[in-house]
Amino acid sequence: MSGEAVETFECFGGRCSVRVGGAGREVVAAVLEAKRRLLAAHATLSRFDPDSELSRLNRDPRREAPASPLLREVVAAARTAGLRSGGLVDATLADEIEAAGYAETRSFEGAAGNADAAPPPRPAAPAPQAGWCLFEVDERAGTVSRPPGVRLDPGGIAKGLMADLLGESLAGFGSYAVDCCGDLRIGGADGRARAILVEDPTGGEPLHELRIAAGAVATSGITRRAWTDDDGRPAHQILDPATGRPAFTGVVQATAVAPTGLLAETLAKSALLVGPERAGSELPFGGVIVEEGGAVRVVEPGTVVPPEALAG
Amino acid sequence: MATGNDPVLSGKERPAARRVAARTKPKVEAEPEPFAEVEPGEVESAEVEPEFEEEPVEAETEFEEEAVEAEPEFVETEPEPLVTSQS
Numbered sequence: 001m002s003g004e005a006v007e008t009f010e011c012f013g014g015r016c017s018v019r020v021g022g023a024g025r026e027v028v029a030a031v032l033e034a035k036r037r038l039l040a041a042h043a044t045l046s047r048f049d050p051d052s053e054l055s056r057l058n059r060d061p062r063r064e065a066p067a068s069p070l071l072r073e074v075v076a077a078a079r080t081a082g083l084r085s086g087g088l089v090d091a092t093l094a095d096e097i098e099a100a101g102y103a104e105t106r107s108f109e110g111a112a113g114n115a116d117a118a119p120p121p122r123p124a125a126p127a128p129q130a131g132w133c134l135f136e137v138d139e140r141a142g143t144v145s146r147p148p149g150v151r152l153d154p155g156g157i158a159k160g161l162m163a164d165l166l167g168e169s170l171a172g173f174g175s176y177a178v179d180c181c182g183d184l185r186i187g188g189a190d191g192r193a194r195a196i197l198v199e200d201p202t203g204g205e206p207l208h209e210l211r212i213a214a215g216a217v218a219t220s221g222i223t224r225r226a227w228t229d230d231d232g233r234p235a236h237q238i239l240d241p242a243t244g245r246p247a248f249t250g251v252v253q254a255t256a257v258a259p260t261g262l263l264a265e266t267l268a269k270s271a272l273l274v275g276p277e278r279a280g281s282e283l284p285f286g287g288v289i290v291e292e293g294g295a296v297r298v299v300e301p302g303t304v305v306p307p308e309a310l311a312g
Numbered sequence: 313m314a315t316g317n318d319p320v321l322s323g324k325e326r327p328a329a330r331r332v333a334a335r336t337k338p339k340v341e342a343e344p345e346p347f348a349e350v351e352p353g354e355v356e357s358a359e360v361e362p363e364f365e366e367e368p369v370e371a372e373t374e375f376e377e378e379a380v381e382a383e384p385e386f387v388e389t390e391p392e393p394l395v396t397s398q399s
Binding site for chain 2: 004014019021156159175177179180181182183184186194195196197198199201206209210217218219220221222223224225253255265
């Protein structure tokens with residue numbers, strides 16, 4: 001048997017898929033196991049389900065609470081993303097996203113607000129009192145600690161992390177691709193490059209084609225999960241940590257290539273949040289930036305000089 | 313002496329016993345003969361080595377043929393492009 005076994009299903013509030021290539025019935029079993037793990041992760045990490053482990057942790061009045069291995073990994077990933085982005089990727093803005101109008105699972109069909117009513121673009125900034133760095137993981141005790149009331153909303157971080165975890169388990173197959181609602185992790189023993197199309201945020205033809213044999217791609221944007229808030233203002237799910245409000249930076253979509261899904265997710269969100277002037281510097285492994293007004297910039301891998309190289 | 317209740321000679325078990333005997337028979341014949349009839353090690357290795365060489369040659373040919381056949385199929389099953397979108 002050749003080709004790939006594919007399973008596509010609803011998960012994480014969107015569509016996920018798992019593809020595994022190779023020979024034998026193990027391929028089919030691997031796809032089904034990956035699907036099972038993704039659905040289990042969704043049940044564990046959904047902030048819309050009051051019975052999920054994440055919701056129970058967010059309600060727990062204790063400073064230190066028991067947490068499953070997956071939840072501990074998510075907390076650790078949230079810290080990593082916060083550190084890597086200098087606090088721009090903040091997974092503790094649960095109160096703020098609910099206040100902005102995204103308190104429950106919802107449809108975004110036709111909900112986008114009038115872009116002309118958006119505030120003038122400006123770069124986002126870290127929160128003055130960030131919550132993500134208050135989380136700690138104790139692997140020996142199997143617990144997570146944080147000040148009670150600081151809530152976790154991992155969002156895209158969980159998707160990138162799950163793509164990585166599944167990718168690691170599928171690395172021995174000829175090829176694999178894990179798609180967590182647009183966050184992709186690909187690879188496999190065959191080492192063949194795969195085409196990745198970058199979606200147009202306005203719904204048009206794909207903007208660009210990447211070819212990657214192993215690694216990850218993630219995209220963050222403000223046009224897909226967008227709505228009008230109670231005050232009639234356009235809103236979306238990418239928040240400026242400094243204000244707690246939806247960020248309008250002049251970048252409407254950023255796609256990042258990286259070795260891992262977690263890093264790709266972090267870099268894509270960072271590129272969107274820093275604004276068009278600095279977005280390219282957030283994409284050291286390459287990517288695509290779509291600016292307000294429709295300008296598209298392709299950042300080739302290796303064209304970005306790492307900040308540490310400029311430090312002297 | 314075996315009886316009708318003997319599990320080896322009973323009607324149900326007899327075919328299985330034959331299969332076991334058939335599987336083990338070649339090994340029993342192949343291993344002792346060179347040592348029992350031919351003492352010098354040189355003669356023994358001279359008989360064994362050609363057989364060993366012939367097998368890899370056949371196996372390699374088969375493997376190459378399979379690879380040649382598999383290549384086009386592999387190209388034909390080029391995975392369809394994936395799409396990265398706002399997550």
